[in-house]
Amino acid sequence: MLNSGWEMPWLGLGVYKAADGKEVENAVTTALGAGYRSIDTAEFYENEKGVGRAVKNSGIPRQEIFLATKVWNSSQGFDSTLRAFDRSLAGLDTDYVDLYLIHWPVEDKFPDTWRALERIHAEGRARSIGVSNFKIHHIQELLKTAEIVPAVNQVEFHPRLYQAGLLEFCREKGIQIEAWSPLMRGGLFDNPLITGLAEKYGRTPAQVIIRWELELGVVTIPKSVHPERIIENADVFDFSITDEDIQIINALNRNMRVGPDPDDFDF
Numbered sequence: 001m002l003n004s005g006w007e008m009p010w011l012g013l014g015v016y017k018a019a020d021g022k023e024v025e026n027a028v029t030t031a032l033g034a035g036y037r038s039i040d041t042a043e044f045y046e047n048e049k050g051v052g053r054a055v056k057n058s059g060i061p062r063q064e065i066f067l068a069t070k071v072w073n074s075s076q077g078f079d080s081t082l083r084a085f086d087r088s089l090a091g092l093d094t095d096y097v098d099l100y101l102i103h104w105p106v107e108d109k110f111p112d113t114w115r116a117l118e119r120i121h122a123e124g125r126a127r128s129i130g131v132s133n134f135k136i137h138h139i140q141e142l143l144k145t146a147e148i149v150p151a152v153n154q155v156e157f158h159p160r161l162y163q164a165g166l167l168e169f170c171r172e173k174g175i176q177i178e179a180w181s182p183l184m185r186g187g188l189f190d191n192p193l194i195t196g197l198a199e200k201y202g203r204t205p206a207q208v209i210i211r212w213e214l215e216l217g218v219v220t221i222p223k224s225v226h227p228e229r230i231i232e233n234a235d236v237f238d239f240s241i242t243d244e245d246i247q248i249i250n251a252l253n254r255n256m257r258v259g260p261d262p263d264d265f266d267f
């Protein structure tokens with residue numbers, strides 16, 4: 001359970017780079033059909049409309065689906081975040097989101113952006129609010145003025161970027177870590193250690209990596225637009241990885257990113 005009191009599914013579908021229209025609609029429809037109940041989008045992905053349509057057309061009651069979106073960097077600041085949120089709600093064709101995130105820690109702006117998220121939360125239009133790409137020092141900065149502790153910090157997280165320090169810090173503060181690029185965009189599927197474990201558990205490399213994140217208590221949102229992969233990625237709740245093997249995967253860490261470092265991001 002998040003510090004907001006709301007439940008968040010441990011696994012969701014990421015839709016970055018899924019094109020608006022049929023591609024994203026089909027991916028979300030497949031995922032909901034396969035039992036996913038959590039979708040991660042963003043203003044920046046320009047596919048909120050497709051996500052909203054697929055959710056509506058699924059016939060699944062809105063309250064059974066956990067919808068997350070994010071305010072983009074150029075929309076940050078108090079008033080412009082409020083406007084961006086209205087656009088996201090309209091795009092998603094819903095009257096609330098389950099989670100609204102600050103996409104990146106835009107220096108000098110994120111404290112005001114956070115005040116807007118607190119307002120939106122108080123109005124009941126975002127059940128939980130959180131951040132993304134925040135390092136420890138960004139969270140410390142935010143907490144100086146924040147009234148609400150973020151419920152979630154969504155960060156790049158996979159075996160090559162096992163952020164042990166951030167994970168521990170967030171755990172102490174009651175902030176749930178959520179992994180983006182949880183599969184390292186496919187970069188570890190040929191790694192001998194991962195393929196060896198996949199063989200040992202009778203699973204695919206993607207399933208081993210996703211299961212490792214779940215074992216660490218990290219929410220994960222693998223992205224795919226292929227039905228068989230969407231189904232494969234969610235078929236991870238009937239096995240577990242031994243502590244010893246978890247340590248072995250942890251040791252693959254190289255502090256290696258496939259996305260930007262939040263401290264060098266060109267906002």
Ligand code: NDP
Nearest residue numbers: 014015016132180181182183184185206222223224225229
């Ligand atoms: P992922 O690590 O989820 O990898 C996605 C890639 O792996 C796609 O190319 C997909 O291909 C492929 N893939 C997925 N499953 C399988 C499988 N079982 N077998 C083989 N290949 C597979 O990367 P993302 O960067 O997309 O991260 C996931 C989500 O995290 C995003 O979609 C987004 O929602 C979020 N995110 C958030 C960011 C942030 O700044 N907050 C930044 C980046 C991502 P295909 O689709 O063709 O099947």
